[in-house]
Amino acid sequence: MSRAWMVLVMAGCGVALATGSAPQAAEALLESGAGAVKLWLVLLGAMPLWSGLMEILRETGDVERLGRCMRKCLAFLFPGLKDEACWSAMGMNLAANILGLGNAATPAGIRAARLLEKQGSAGVNALAMLLALNNSSLQLMPTTVITLRAAAGAVHPADIWPATLVSSGVATVVAAVLMRIACTRRKRHE
Amino acid sequence: MNDWAGSAVLGVVLLIVLRGAAKGADVYAALLRGGRRGMEAAMGLLPALVGMTALLALLSASGLSDALSGILKPVLGLVGLPEEVTTLLLLRPLSGSASLTALEEVFARYGADSRAGRIASVLMSASETIFYTLTVYLGATKLKRLPWVIPVSLASYLAGATVCGLML
Structure with a gap:
């Protein structure tokens, strides 16, 4: 992203100077900070609330329970993986991920990545699958976006919820199927 | 309703x-x-949000983002997405702050309840910062690369976006 930012800023400045829209562009640039702070304030109010509510679920052990349930359901996606520590970190990562708990998902994912690395080719395949599932991110509760919609004056801010479930659900299935095919083909080549 | x-x-x-x-x-x-x-x-988010808001303001005032949307319009049309969400669609896999800013821009220009606003909302919440996640997880290991993660993740992102365009 650093390089993209650099290139895009250069392109934006260059085009604005060349087309004579430089004064308007400068004005927009200088005024943009206030918009960033407004967006930040909404996030600053929303993130503690939801991360606090999710902490309650962690305290009751429900996040862990969801993780155990997910590893049972998803075992077929990670063939040849026996290591208990790997499974426990992966379960935690997946559960935290679908609940939108970035704070808990990333450390568990990193722990899983380090453990999987030591498991040979089954581990590397499992890590690739884990990342594909993380990236397609089945999202149970799109709280941040609902809050931003409410702040932007949407009449029913939460009405994108069902569409989010379907869209991220389809993305997750596509990711799992494609990655499964890729891993099976790689095994045949080896 | x-x-x-x-x-x-x-x-x-x-x-x-x-x-x-x-x-x-x-x-x-x-x-x-x-x-x-x-x-x-x-x-900790503020500096990144300021940086990305500044960038998007610049791109939109210089006419670059509209030009890009115009060019990509037929491509987006193929999957049923309106051109108004082009910036968000492109930035979403790269950066969380950039895509939040792009989402806010769609809300500000077209309204949160417009078709573009609703599609942008679903695009935002039903996807991840693919490249960032990969960098973080690979950085924690000694692995140089993980085959197939980027193409598979991008394909699943596009599948989710297509479904979103069909539904809304």
Whole structure:
């Protein structure tokens, strides 16, 4: 992203100077900070609330329970993986991920990545699958976006919820199927 | 229209608090503990949000983002997405702050309840910062690369986006 930012800023400045829209562009640039702070304030109010509510679920052990349930359901996606520590970190990562708990998902994912690395080719395949599932991110509760919609004056801010479930659900299935095919083909080549 | 999804948000909150009560947890203490972590995460976001808002303001004032949307319009049309969400669609896999800013821009220009606003909302919440996630996880290991993660993730992102364009 650093390089993209650099290139895009250069392109934006260059085009604005060349087309004579430089004064308007400068004005927009200088005024943009206030918009960033407004967006930040909404996030600053929303993130503690939801991360606090999710902490309650962690305290009751429900996040862990969801993780155990997910590893049972998803075992077929990670063939040849026996290591208990790997499974426990992966379960935690997946559960935290679908609940939108970035704070808990990333450390568990990193722990899983380090453990999987030591498991040979089954581990590397499992890590690739884990990342594909993380990236397609089945999202149970799109709280941040609902809050931003409410702040932007949407009449029913939460009405994108069902569409989010379907869209991220389809993305997750596509990711799992494609990655499964890729891993099976790689095994045949080896 | 009956806003059942709005009620569902309240239902989730009630469910969480009920679970806490059933397990005898100190619900409010947990709320504050988790809240502090959420606040710390949110506090650090401002510099990135400022950087990305500045970039998007520049791109939009110089006419670059509209030109890009114009060029990509036929491609987006193929998957049923309006050109208004081009910037968000392109930035979403790269950066969380950039895509939040792009989402806000769509809300500000077209309204949160417009088709573009609704599609942008779903695009945002039903996807991840693919490249960033890969960098973080690979950085934690000694692996140089993980085959197939980027193409598979991008394909699943496009599949989710297509479904979103079809539904809304």
